[in-house]
Amino acid sequence: MYYNIFSPCEELKPFIKFFWILEDLTGIQEKHSIERVIPDGCMELIIHYGDRFQQYDQTQWKDQSKSLLAGQLKKFLLLRPTGIMGMVGARFHPNGAYPFFKIPMNEFQGHVIEADNICDISMLENKIYETKDHHGKVMHFQSFLLQMLHQNFSEEPLINAAVNLIVEQDGCIPITDVAKKYGSSVRQMERKFNQLIGISPKAFSNLVKLKNFFNLTETGRFQKFTDLAIECGYYDQAHFIREFKQITGLSPKAYYKETNLMNDFFWNH
Numbered sequence: 001m002y003y004n005i006f007s008p009c010e011e012l013k014p015f016i017k018f019f020w021i022l023e024d025l026t027g028i029q030e031k032h033s034i035e036r037v038i039p040d041g042c043m044e045l046i047i048h049y050g051d052r053f054q055q056y057d058q059t060q061w062k063d064q065s066k067s068l069l070a071g072q073l074k075k076f077l078l079l080r081p082t083g084i085m086g087m088v089g090a091r092f093h094p095n096g097a098y099p100f101f102k103i104p105m106n107e108f109q110g111h112v113i114e115a116d117n118i119c120d121i122s123m124l125e126n127k128i129y130e131t132k133d134h135h136g137k138v139m140h141f142q143s144f145l146l147q148m149l150h151q152n153f154s155e156e157p158l159i160n161a162a163v164n165l166i167v168e169q170d171g172c173i174p175i176t177d178v179a180k181k182y183g184s185s186v187r188q189m190e191r192k193f194n195q196l197i198g199i200s201p202k203a204f205s206n207l208v209k210l211k212n213f214f215n216l217t218e219t220g221r222f223q224k225f226t227d228l229a230i231e232c233g234y235y236d237q238a239h240f241i242r243e244f245k246q247i248t249g250l251s252p253k254a255y256y257k258e259t260n261l262m263n264d265f266f267w268n269h
Contacts, residue, residue: 003020004020005020006135016090017092017093019141021087021134025050035080036250037076037262038076041207042094043097046067046068047088047121048067050083050086053080054079061080064112067114069113069114071108072108075248076247088138095159104195105198106198121144161182162193165181171212172209172233209232209233213229213244225240225252225253
């Protein structure tokens with residue numbers, strides 16, 4: 001399986017973390033192997049140029065659309081490949097998607113929707129399908145987003161600063177402190193987060209905190225989940241397990257018994 005990331009141009013860097021390509025054109029990846037995707041507080045715009053994935057929707061598996069916008073998620077998503085894998089995506093910064101779409105981001109919360117419903121993406125789909133080299137696919141994607149940005153851009157300094165502070169503090173700063181620092185009320189902060197990011201500041205902080213847990217796990221510095229959980233700002237083991245299971249759907253021990261290649265790729269960036 002091939003996975004690679006590509007830096008955006010300078011004009012897109014305030015909005016796009018990176019572009020990525022995930023590919024398995026050999027068919028080695030087991031068909032219908034289930035991937036548990038864990039949210040990290042970032043929305044994504046994704047185009048399948050290989051066979052589409054299926055997504056579990058409460059009671060059944062459904063085919064994803066050719067192009068999709070993944071809204072903010074507060075809990076895991078189950079996906080499985082259906083054949084040859086090939087996709088290119090743009091991962092937005094937590095506050096990066098709104099300037100392109102100018103639609104309240106909380107309308108997409110918990111949903112993965114057809115991108116055609118919110119923008120004309122058919123021409124980009126064709127270009128990406130016809131272009132064989134990875135760099136070329138990303139360049140077409142980048143040009144498309146630059147055009148969207150020029151049509152829609154406006155600055156939101158309050159929320160940009162609040163997001164950066166929560167990330168810098170690994171999700172451990174009280175929302176009341178964030179609001180106070182930037183001269184806002186908690187209610188105003190919550191309203192702006194829901195509109196511009198897609199989830200509440202508390203829910204976003206929980207995702208940032210869990211991402212920090214996964215990052216510290218990779219360092220090998222902690223032998224016990226409990227010690228690591230306390231380091232990450234969870235009150236105790238019960239608090240950690242409850243929040244971990246709420247987001248991932250599994251206990252920490254059960255999660256680490258699974259093989260989740262997509263999370264291994266995505267969470268390392």
